Amino acid sequence: MKIEELNVDERIGSAGDVLTESQKKRGLLIHAFQSIQKEHNYLPEDVLQQLSKKLDIPLSDVYSTASFYKHFYFNPRGKNIVCVCMGTACHVRGAGKVLEKLGKTFGVKEGETTPDLSLTLETVGCVGCCGLAPVATVNDEVVGDLSAKKVDEIIKKVKEG
Ligand code: FES
Structure with missing residues (x-):
């Protein structure tokens, strides 16, 4: 506009x-x-x-x-928004490890964006898919049952752009 x-x-x-x-x-x-x-x-x-x-x-x-409004941002955001659910069900099923792996891989902490703007890493309380825990959203797409393999796939997808 x-x-x-x-x-x-x-x-x-x-x-x-x-x-x-x-x-x-x-x-x-x-x-x-x-x-x-x-x-x-x-x-x-x-x-x-x-x-x-x-x-x-x-x-x-x-x-x-x-x-x-929580939905407006004052800093540049990444091309990919990966949001790890840290709600109770996801937390007890290993969401912390998912967040840690993503953070270490991209060199960012929760709420941060990579310098190349390829990724913003966020967390959320619950996305309403507790049966699929641990869960993350990748650009609004829900990815459940986050195994190490699925986390690697997310990482690959982000790195490939
Ligand atoms: S706690 Fe993660 S989807 Fe509900």
Whole structure:
């Protein structure tokens, strides 16, 4: 999304009839964040500054709104997002070892991204597939019964891009 092309009235539509100018602009923030993140894979600071100017909303308010949601990121994320479930079922079935192996292989800790942006390693509480424990998601695809072989396959897939 090009910030300079952002048209407040067009985006808000008929709902704008009952909103103030300020409300209309603030109403666009989430949509703008989604578009920006889709394009950049995170919310770059310079783009948020442009958005702040375009909508005449203080930058602190822009950050405050974005940071309220867990789904917006302020640092570059990897091309591959591997998320190891650390919920109880996965934990007792060896998720810690899976996380450790992935971390050691790629030289990152939980929440970090490799310098080449090939991988971001994350954890989650439970993805609702406890019967398949230990579980990880690889770019939103659930991989269960994570044996050492399956972890090696994930590693190979990430390394191959
Ligand atoms: S604890 Fe891992 S899927 Fe539920």
